[in-house]
Amino acid sequence: xxxxxQLRALSEEHSAHNYHPLPVVIAExxxxxxxxxxxxxxxxxxxxxxxxxxxxxxxxxxxxAQRQLERVTLVSRAFDHDQFGPFVAxxxxxxxxDMVLPMNSGAEAVETALKAARKWGYEVKGxxxxxxxxxxxxxxxxxxxxxxxxxxxxxxxxxxxxxxxxGFRTVPYGDAEALRAAMDENTVGVLIEPIQGEAGVxxxxxxxxxxxxxxxxxxxxxxxxxxxxxxxxxxxxxxAVEHEGVVPDMYxxxxxxxxxxLPVSAVVADxxxxxxxxxxxHGSTFGGNPLACAVGREVVxxxxxxxxxxxxxxxxxxxxxxxxxxxxxxxxxxxxRGLWAGVELNGKARPVSERLMELGxxxxxxxxxxxxxxxxxxxxxxxxDWALDQLEIALRD
Numbered sequence: 001x002x003x004x005x006q007l008r009a010l011s012e013e014h015s016a017h018n019y020h021p022l023p024v025v026i027a028e029x030x031x032x033x034x035x036x037x038x039x040x041x042x043x044x045x046x047x048x049x050x051x052x053x054x055x056x057x058x059x060x061x062x063x064x065a066q067r068q069l070e071r072v073t074l075v076s077r078a079f080d081h082d083q084f085g086p087f088v089a090x091x092x093x094x095x096x097x098d099m100v101l102p103m104n105s106g107a108e109a110v111e112t113a114l115k116a117a118r119k120w121g122y123e124v125k126g127x128x129x130x131x132x133x134x135x136x137x138x139x140x141x142x143x144x145x146x147x148x149x150x151x152x153x154x155x156x157x158x159x160x161x162x163x164x165x166x167g168f169r170t171v172p173y174g175d176a177e178a179l180r181a182a183m184d185e186n187t188v189g190v191l192i193e194p195i196q197g198e199a200g201v202x203x204x205x206x207x208x209x210x211x212x213x214x215x216x217x218x219x220x221x222x223x224x225x226x227x228x229x230x231x232x233x234x235x236x237x238x239x240a241v242e243h244e245g246v247v248p249d250m251y252x253x254x255x256x257x258x259x260x261x262l263p264v265s266a267v268v269a270d271x272x273x274x275x276x277x278x279x280x281x282h283g284s285t286f287g288g289n290p291l292a293c294a295v296g297r298e299v300v301x302x303x304x305x306x307x308x309x310x311x312x313x314x315x316x317x318x319x320x321x322x323x324x325x326x327x328x329x330x331x332x333x334x335x336x337r338g339l340w341a342g343v344e345l346n347g348k349a350r351p352v353s354e355r356l357m358e359l360g361x362x363x364x365x366x367x368x369x370x371x372x373x374x375x376x377x378x379x380x381x382x383x384x385d386w387a388l389d390q391l392e393i394a395l396r397d
């Protein structure tokens with residue numbers, strides 16, 4: 001039995017089967033490449049669902065983490081530490097907002113935003129008690145907590161976890177009239193992914209995000225942009241909403257904010273929104289810990305230069321040109337923006353992802369027929385082209 005088989009057997013026997021991973025076991029990683037326990041290298045075209053935007057073990061991020069590991073890693077929010085204030089100030093400045101509420105996972109950021117929107121609705125907008133409504137969209141993926149899966153339209157994510165939390169209405173993604181009809185005087189927020197990742201890298205119709213912004217402004221409701229996958233350079237801009245010149249009331253950030261080193265998430269908004277929280281009303285033992293803040297500060301510093309956003313724009317245009325030339329009898333549609341693409345196939349995507357793995361490229365399917373591609377933003381064009389060459393071979397086989 002190979003080392004890979006041994007380790008996968010342990011996983012199969014002792015881990016809950018809540019994932020269906022490709023049959024590869026990674027032992028090392030650097031930049032855009034990973035190496036398995038047998039010593040075989042693969043080009044990573046998934047980036048841990050955008051958590052590794054800056055590449056595996058990015059030297060700047062590793063150095064920031066190492067410096068902090070040698071000083072202090074956790075004090076809880078019972079005390080301040082010297083990384084907290086600078087982190088929230090620098091992240092707020094990057095987003096053009098007043099305040100930051102740090103958490104850990106993306107789902108925690110979403111839950112924090114839902115609480116903030118409801119609290120704002122009752123205390124600022126004046127919605128009657130327990131009547132606050134939040135609108136979400138079909139195909140959404142915002143996490144896997146019991147509240148969040150209650151407004152999911154994905155049966156795998158939602159089924160068998162009820163009863164579900166009330167107070168949510170779900171409308172078709174990209175349908176402005178459906179959103180307009182769903183909003184009423186008790187609507188406190190509209191939660192939207194500027195590009196839906198898990199659903200297959202779905203880009204809304206041009207102008208839709210602007211309409212969402214206009215409807216929220218007119219209805220005195222908060223526009224909540226879940227940029228956990230789409231943000232921090234992935235689409236060629238710091239935030240995906242920038243492609244339509246939209247500024248939401250809340251940004252939800254995660255994944256790449258932790259630099260591929262540890263889970264870091266945050267809600268970023270102005271004081272009239274996040275200012276509704278008072279001591280003891282919301283919190284997290286690990287949220288905003290010194291290690292997280294040190295890494296997050298370095299992520300913000302790297303994004304300030306615009307280098308990664310520009311790489312995503314330039315290489316993303318090249319990626320989409322090549323994907324657009326794939327044979328139409330195999331590829332039905334290519335969606336996405338920047339270094340992010342959903343390749344909609346005319347058949348199942350799992351065999352293609354498995355064939356790519358055999359060819360030395362790691363990518364993953366979603367919803368049966370979509371292959372997702374999201375390489376690290378620091379990838380070389382030569383490596384990107386090599387991966388796309390392997391995709392052409394995999395699609396021919």
